[in-house]
Amino acid sequence: MSFSPLINQLIESLRILPGVGKKSAQRMALQLLERNRQGALKLADALNLAMDKVGYCKLCHTLSEEELCPQCASPNRDDKLLCIVEGPLDVFAIEQTGYQGRYFVLKGHLSPLDGLGPEAIGIPELLKRIENAEFEEIILATNSTVEGEATAHYIAQLLAPKGLTVSRIAHGVPLGGELELVDGGTLSHALAGRRPI
Amino acid sequence: MSFSPLINQLIESLRILPGVGKKSAQRMALQLLERNRQGALKLADALNLAMDKVGYCKLCHTLSEEELCPQCASPNRDDKLLCIVEGPLDVFAIEQTGYQGRYFVLKGHLSPLDGLGPEAIGIPELLKRIENAEFEEIILATNSTVEGEATAHYIAQLLAPKGLTVSRIAHGVPLGGELELVDGGTLSHALAGRRPI
Ligand SMILES: [Zn+2]
Ligand SMILES: [Zn+2]
Numbered sequence: 001m002s003f004s005p006l007i008n009q010l011i012e013s014l015r016i017l018p019g020v021g022k023k024s025a026q027r028m029a030l031q032l033l034e035r036n037r038q039g040a041l042k043l044a045d046a047l048n049l050a051m052d053k054v055g056y057c058k059l060c061h062t063l064s065e066e067e068l069c070p071q072c073a074s075p076n077r078d079d080k081l082l083c084i085v086e087g088p089l090d091v092f093a094i095e096q097t098g099y100q101g102r103y104f105v106l107k108g109h110l111s112p113l114d115g116l117g118p119e120a121i122g123i124p125e126l127l128k129r130i131e132n133a134e135f136e137e138i139i140l141a142t143n144s145t146v147e148g149e150a151t152a153h154y155i156a157q158l159l160a161p162k163g164l165t166v167s168r169i170a171h172g173v174p175l176g177g178e179l180e181l182v183d184g185g186t187l188s189h190a191l192a193g194r195r196p197i
Numbered sequence: 198m199s200f201s202p203l204i205n206q207l208i209e210s211l212r213i214l215p216g217v218g219k220k221s222a223q224r225m226a227l228q229l230l231e232r233n234r235q236g237a238l239k240l241a242d243a244l245n246l247a248m249d250k251v252g253y254c255k256l257c258h259t260l261s262e263e264e265l266c267p268q269c270a271s272p273n274r275d276d277k278l279l280c281i282v283e284g285p286l287d288v289f290a291i292e293q294t295g296y297q298g299r300y301f302v303l304k305g306h307l308s309p310l311d312g313l314g315p316e317a318i319g320i321p322e323l324l325k326r327i328e329n330a331e332f333e334e335i336i337l338a339t340n341s342t343v344e345g346e347a348t349a350h351y352i353a354q355l356l357a358p359k360g361l362t363v364s365r366i367a368h369g370v371p372l373g374g375e376l377e378l379v380d381g382g383t384l385s386h387a388l389a390g391r392r393p394i
Pocket of ligand 1: 007058068
């Protein structure tokens with residue numbers, strides 16, 4: 001009871017959003033109805049349009065409604081560098097660093113227990129992409145999780161015979177991170193990867 | 198850069214949701230595109246339908262697409278009790294307690310600094326509602342904020358001449374609440390409102 005059927009339906013629909021529980025969905029639904037119907041209608045349009053039109057970039061396989069995403073379409077980027085990530089959000093994160101090479105976006109990481117092998121995550125497309133280009137360095141920027149590491153190692157081994165430089169992003173203490181709050185594994189990496197200053 | 202235009206538009210649109218910042222909106226947009234396009238389309242439909250059809254209940258003024266909301270339409274509730282709240286979410290909260298009387302939903306609370314006087318929050322409609330019915334008790338369940346208290350007192354004074362019982366929900370220590378974590382004002386109310394057990 002207590003909400004009318006269309007409001008209940010809206011609350012239920014909002015719960016498909018990641019991180020949105022019952023209480024947040026209620027608050028969202030009522031706030032939209034009471035204060036921002038215009039915004040809600042725009043959101044509905046944006047959802048319809050994106051779900052209908054957005055596919056995958058032909059080259060890097062990130063999400064894009066155009067054949068080539070902004071990063072692949074740009075003529076001003078370094079064609080000798082390829083950065084491999086697990087998903088579109090990682091492209092966004094790495095763009096913030098000022099990186100100016102190209103990307104390849106896997107569909108996540110290898111996960112044999114879930115039946116996700118090399119084909120499922122797009123390794124054949126990655127190899128094709130590398131064969132059809134003239135990269136000099138491949139940067140493995142999968143996550144620093146067990147699965148991300150395993151995926152990076154798998155790709156590194158595949159690429160070993162090709163005479164390319166294959167690198168892995170560094171592990172270490174986050175900037176501004178206090179040593180006492182950093183876990184032991186990260187700290188060992190930070191020590192082992194020490195450099196002269 | 199980094200996301201294509203339609204994805205950026207979806208991210209921006211998601212940010213109208215209360216509590217959704219830039220990072221959450223990005224995560225939501227990409228998760229919908231990668232894993233739940235069906236759900237996203239359903240959400241768009243639910244938004245369109247609700248924004249188009251949902252208005253206000255003729256009797257209690259809560260949000261409802263039908264002339265009478267579920268609480269006003271039910272023939273099985275106590276017509277002698279009226280509970281006054283600040284918004285539709287409060288109806289939901291009070292329904293959870295098993296309350297079986299009727300409701301009146303204000304449009305928030307009095308807020309003279311924002312230019313919100315009695316007319317703006319629906320006091321004339323409240324008086325009309327009370328005149329056209331035979332309530333015996335009016336429960337003031339506005340929030341325990343300064344504005345909610347002021348609104349409750351204002352209404353109590355308006356209703357004083359009508360010979361009705363007007364009550365205010367009790368203040369006190371929340372169930373399961375530890376005394377040392379409860380603020381002083383609440384604790385004074387809890388002490389002053391003590392009862393024999
Ligand atoms: Zn691309
Ligand atoms: Zn009603």
